Amino acid sequence: MSNMRITGIASGMDTETMVNDLMKAERVRLDKIEQEKQLSLWRQEQYNDINKSISQFILDTRKDLFGTSSYSKSPSSLTWVNKATSSDESIFTASSTASAPTGTHTMKVTQIAKGVSVASASAVSATNDSKLSDLGIADGSISFDIDGTNTATIQYKATDTVKDLIDKINSAMGDELVPDLNTPKVPLGIQASFDDANGRLFLSTKGTGLKAQIKVTDDAGKLFTGGTDKFKLGLTEDVAVNGQNAKIDFDGAIGLEYESNNISINGINITLNSTSATDQTIKIDTDVDGIYDKIKGFVDKYNELIGNLNKEISEKRYRDFNPLTKEEKEAMNDDDIKLWEDKAKSGLLRNDQYINKLIQNVRSGLYESVITDDKGTSDTSDDIELSPYSQLFEIGITTGEWKDKGKLVIDETKFKDAIKADASGVMDLLFTPSDEDNSSKSGLVNRMYDHMIDGMKEIINKSGTGDNSELYRSVKSNILIDFVTGGNGRKGAISLIDEEVLAFDTRITREQDRLSSVEARYWSQFSAMEKALSEMQSQSSWLTQQMG
Incomplete structure (x- = not known):
């Protein structure tokens, strides 16, 4: 069948405009699917932003509290108490x-x-650029004992410069006398340099103490040992010079x-x-004031995070503002598009189950007691309340008013009094390491981190990782295992929203195919009409001529 489109020559109608108008009505269903897909993509982006902000909170506060963002340390190792x-x-x-x-x-x-430092006893007639041959040195090697087990052997050539020799010493690694493939090579641990202005070679150990040594074990070329050594260091072969x-x-x-x-x-x-x-x-x-400042800083960052999460789940949804179609965007300027899309994106996570669950678990964890099995007394045989502090309010930290939605408030006087009475008890309450088998034994801060990480995992299953995989692994190295392996009706390494988007893509492709067929049918119908009208006009003209 010919694809030629016959426009309204015979009928006088604007056929192309009529077809386009008919197709606009047909495109409504496709526009709706594309809008639903765009909403899913925006929702995914917002989920990923939330997980990113939670990750950053955990990493930043861990670094501030424990001196490292990778993990939490025990209370006894804290350096600011x-x-x-x-x-x-x-x-x-x-x-x-x-x-x-x-x-x-x-x-x-x-x-x-102290370490060991040795230098040329007098000037050597050389510079860093001098060839070793200029000093009467032929091809050879020199060996150093590192620690009684490892020996570093340096090969040199007469054509090497003094700088080449220096670099080889500085990068030398030891080879074990009895090689062990599972043991990494040990560095020589000697720093070498040559001062052109004074013509002196300097050797020094990188470490200190008795084990720091310079010991040449094989120096056939007499570079550093013997009374006539080329660099005038005056070392004795097989005799160590040790630090203290x-x-x-x-x-x-x-x-x-x-x-x-x-x-x-x-x-x-x-x-x-x-x-x-x-x-x-x-x-x-x-350091009572220092502890207060440290915990106050943590609470401020926590409140900022909780405030942002509460804002997400309470944000107003403007249902009259749908994602713009291509045609709608073409009719608007960039500023108007941004204003419209800000409204369209608003409230996509309103009352979201994942964020609500995360917030509730974190808050519940803060309200519950911290228990241990080696302090205090209790009616239970296994779990005994931590003495003297087992709950957050006992050290002056409480939740604010209802309108604050879970933010924490510190009573400075009560908190400082608790520190003065038992700083160790306060630190145990807050920072006892996580117990994977019994979260009630975890300190409140680490319990908070654990609940946040659990919530992050659920959001990852929902929305994926975006560009943040490494960031999430910095929070917890195995955080993505469940996501990668799949489960709960989800294929491995693909999020629920990604599955939604793939389903939308399939529907969009089918709808585009349908629209192509519909448009072809319209053109076929109009073409047939035009052809029929043209034939009628031809017949009418013939009859008129015959009746002439």
């Missing part, structure tokens, strides 16, 4: 974890940890040794700067 004061910061500085006993501690620094440990006396414990000047003892982190002739002191106090 206690404050440490050094009697002389030129000798040492100190910070404290929550486990450090409060009070005044005595300490004397008798020796600082730090030594301190602490609260009556004499001669404690450490390989580094950054040490930890009894929950106190100390950086040694110099030795002391007399005893010094470290004063550990509970």
Whole structure:
């Protein structure tokens, strides 16, 4: 059949306009499907934005509270609960974890940890760009003992420059004497440099302490060892030059040794700067104001998140504002399109079951007691309330008025009084690690995180991950396992909304095929009409001529 379209030549009608008008009526059903698809895509985008904001809240607050965004630490490791004061910061500085006993501690620094540094005894007639051959060095190798088990061997050529040799030393890795494929190679741990201005080679260990050493075990080319070594370091083959440990006396414990000047003892982190002739002191106090500020900051971020979630589920829905069709957009300017679409997107998650459930679970978790099996008393044999604090209100944190919809309020005086009475109890209530088998044993903050992550998982099943997979894995490494494996009527790695969109695409394709058929039928009918009219006009003209 010919696809030629015969316009209204015979009838005088604007056939094309008539067909287009008829097709506009036919397109209503397709427009509705495309609008429903667009609503699903917008809803998916909003779900993903919510999960992104929850993820960011968890990561940001974990980093602020625990010093790392990857995981939550135990209450005893928190570094902002206690404050440490050094009697002389030129000798040492100190910070404290929550486990450090409060009070005044005595300490004397008798020796600082040091590494090893050696240098050319006199100037070497070379620069970094000099060839090793200029120093009378032929092809060869030099070996260093790293730790008694690993040896690093460096191959060099006469055509190498001094800088090439330096780079090889700095990047050298050890090979175990008895290779173990499961053990990573150990770095040499020596930093080398050559100073052109003074003609001196410098070697130094990256670490400190007795185990830090420079020990050349094989130097046939006499680069660094022997009385006539090329770089005048004066080292002796197979003789180690070692660093020294730090030594301190602490609260009556004499001669404690450490390989580094950054040490930890009894929950106190100390950086040694110099030795002391007399005893010094470290004063550990509970940082009441610091704790309040830290928790207040957390509560403020929580309230901001809850406020945004409540806004999403209470936002007004404007049902008269549907997604614009292509023709409607063409008739509007960009500003008007944005205003319209803002209305069309509003309220898509109003009273949403997933967000409502997440909020309710978080709030319920905050109201419930924290229990343990080794403190306090209770009528139950297994679960015993944490003493003296087991609920949030006991430390001065409560929910606000009804209009605040779950936001938290801190009574500063009551909270600080609780800290003064038992800082450890407050920290246990808030930060006891999660218990996967019994959430009632989880601290309230970690319980909150767990409920949020559970809610995120349900939203991921509904809307997918968008571009946020790595962000979600930063929150919890296995958070996407259920999504990838599928279940609950959902195929693996495809969200419920993605399934909806695929179904809409199928319906759209079918509807487009139907519209093509309908349009072809209209044109066929009009073409037939035009042809018939044309034939009638021809016959009429012939008769008129015959009757002439």
